[in-house]
Amino acid sequence: MSDASDCAYCGCDVTAHDPVYVREDGSGTETPYCNYGCLSAHIEEEGLALGTTCSIGG
Numbered sequence: 001m002s003d004a005s006d007c008a009y010c011g012c013d014v015t016a017h018d019p020v021y022v023r024e025d026g027s028g029t030e031t032p033y034c035n036y037g038c039l040s041a042h043i044e045e046e047g048l049a050l051g052t053t054c055s056i057g058g
């Protein structure tokens with residue numbers, strides 16, 4: 001059975017860890033990660049953090 005409880009990065013059942021949920025642009029759904037470690041790794045691999053900071057006066 002596969003629903004929204006599998007980590008988007010490593011595929012583990014997030015409920016066995018300390019899950020973090022992220023709502024990504026346009027999807028309207030929350031993407032689960034085991035914890036901030038998996039979220040951070042996913043962000044780094046995909047380059048999602050590039051150019052996304054809400055800098056003041058930029």
Ligand SMILES: [Zn+2]
Pocket residue numbers: 007008009010011012033034035038
């Ligand atoms: Zn994970």
